[in-house]
Amino acid sequence: MARMICITSGKGGVGKTNISVNLALFIARLGYRVCLFDADLGLANVNILLGIYPEHTIEDVIAGQKQFEEILVQNCQGIDIVPGASGVEKLTNVPKEQLEKLIDAFTTLNKYDFVIFDTSAGISKNVISFCMASPEVMLVVTPEPTSLTDGYALLKILSLNGFKGSVSVIVNQINNLEKSQLLFNRFRDVVQKYLPIKILPAGTVLKDPHVRDAVNEQKPFISTWPDAKASKCIKNIARYLTQQQLWDRVNEPAETFWERWVELMDGPLILNGVKPKEIQTQPLKKKSVIRRAEEATTAPPSRENGGNHHQDPATVDLHRLLGNLDKHLSSISNDMSAIRKYIEFKQADLSKIEVPKHLGTFCG
Numbered sequence: 001m002a003r004m005i006c007i008t009s010g011k012g013g014v015g016k017t018n019i020s021v022n023l024a025l026f027i028a029r030l031g032y033r034v035c036l037f038d039a040d041l042g043l044a045n046v047n048i049l050l051g052i053y054p055e056h057t058i059e060d061v062i063a064g065q066k067q068f069e070e071i072l073v074q075n076c077q078g079i080d081i082v083p084g085a086s087g088v089e090k091l092t093n094v095p096k097e098q099l100e101k102l103i104d105a106f107t108t109l110n111k112y113d114f115v116i117f118d119t120s121a122g123i124s125k126n127v128i129s130f131c132m133a134s135p136e137v138m139l140v141v142t143p144e145p146t147s148l149t150d151g152y153a154l155l156k157i158l159s160l161n162g163f164k165g166s167v168s169v170i171v172n173q174i175n176n177l178e179k180s181q182l183l184f185n186r187f188r189d190v191v192q193k194y195l196p197i198k199i200l201p202a203g204t205v206l207k208d209p210h211v212r213d214a215v216n217e218q219k220p221f222i223s224t225w226p227d228a229k230a231s232k233c234i235k236n237i238a239r240y241l242t243q244q245q246l247w248d249r250v251n252e253p254a255e256t257f258w259e260r261w262v263e264l265m266d267g268p269l270i271l272n273g274v275k276p277k278e279i280q281t282q283p284l285k286k287k288s289v290i291r292r293a294e295e296a297t298t299a300p301p302s303r304e305n306g307g308n309h310h311q312d313p314a315t316v317d318l319h320r321l322l323g324n325l326d327k328h329l330s331s332i333s334n335d336m337s338a339i340r341k342y343i344e345f346k347q348a349d350l351s352k353i354e355v356p357k358h359l360g361t362f363c364g
Contacts, residue, residue: 002035002112004257005241006134009141010150012121014139015172017045018215019205022222027237028078032113035072037082039117039130046118047083050076051218054083061102062094068105077223080112099262103329109254114241122150123157124133129270129354131158133261135165135252138202142173143183152191159195160270168202170237180204203237 007023009016020036028034038046047053054073060066073081087128094102109115119130131137137158141151155167169187171180191199208230214221221232 001110001253002115003136003138004115004117004134004252004254005138006039006117006119006130007138007140008127008131008154009120009121009139009147010123010152010154011142011144011147014121014140014142014144014147015205015211016121017049018120018211018221019170019172019237021046021049021139022231022234023238023241024079024114024116025077025220026222026235027114027116027242030238030242032242033111033118034079034114035082035109035112036079036083037115037117039126040084040120046081048218049215049220050081052076052081054081059084062098064098068102068108072108073149077220103255103258103262106254106258107210115254123154123271123338125265125269125271127154128161128271129261129264132161132163132164132264132269133257137163137165137167138170139199140170140172141183141187142171143179148183148187149238151187155191155195155197155199157271159197163197166200167197168200170202170205172205173207173208174204177204177206180206202240203233205233205237225235 007016007020017040024034024036028230030059036046040046052073054071056066056071058071063073071083073083117130117134118128121127131154137177139151139154141147151169158167169184171184174180174183181201181204188199188201189195206229208228209229210221210228214224217224221228222234225231240279
């Protein structure tokens with residue numbers, strides 16, 4: 001059974017698809033069977049970055065015109081690609097009998113070691129459903145205040161819907177590893193204090209002009225410039241993902257993932273930070289896979305009481321601000337507006353801080 005990994009972001013333009021493509025390619029070079037699923041329903045950026053133009057997508061499978069295996073772009077630099085396009089969302093409108101056959105077709109994905117989903121950015125129902133259905137989520141953030149606050153918003157929405165999987169964070173487009181580690185530490189402190197989600201560092205992708213050049217040439221930078229800074233960082237993240245201890249997680253069949261995704265897309269999800277009164281929160285005695293996912297969307301998040309040990313003033317202030325917001329503001333949009341103003345005000349401090357050498361690196 002494959003490891004299902006969802007790569008996402010709260011904000012667009014943070015390099016999520018670039019990371020997905022290059023990460024998938026290098027994991028394949030380590031000897032694993034990898035499938036990259038383009039789950040961005042708005043833009044087929046995977047195709048653009050690789051310079052490929054598939055004739056068919058999942059939409060053709062739903063229409064009964066093609067088999068799932070026929071739409072696969074096979075052995076594209078060592079990986080297989082599923083062109084998702086807008087057809088993915090149409091799965092929720094397929095009649096039950098046909099839907100069961102389609103979900104059975106996804107058993108093809110069980111032959112891979114890794115299936116990497118490149119989602120859209122933001123907190124749309126499609127994005128949240130992919131994240132909720134996935135046992136592993138990788139959140140891409142940059143040093144921009146909007147990226148950090150939108151990333152926090154996405155995690156808050158996941159927590160409100162009872163997300164139980166693991167979350168790791170990739171810091172992208174940052175100048176050096178010391179600043180990356182400091183940025184992650186502050187982000188982690190806030191998340192762990194105010195959300196019932198534990199986040200882990202997956203690594204850093206340093207700012208590198210080769211990335212832009214590769215996009216312009218429609219070639220993955222890890223292939224064109226394998227020794228570039230960004231390529232070395234991708235290799236470290238790939239090695240992090242393939243560490244033996246991470247394989248201890250229970251991997252589910254691909255059809256189970258899709259059953260859960262369809263149920264989430266078809267059911268109620270909290271998307272604006274407000275828990276509707278009509279959603280029940282009582283646990284069920286007997287839980288099927290689908291019912292567990294359904295219950296997860298209604299479970300109230302627990303709140304961790306983080307301490308203030310050895311925190312710098314900026315982190316303490318940010319904790320205090322987020323604590324007040326969590327008590328008094330009723331929606332994600334209000335939360336994000338206030339947090340964004342704070343981070344923009346504090347952003348200048350980040351560039352002035354020098355992290356001691358003994359703290360080590362943060363690149364997987």
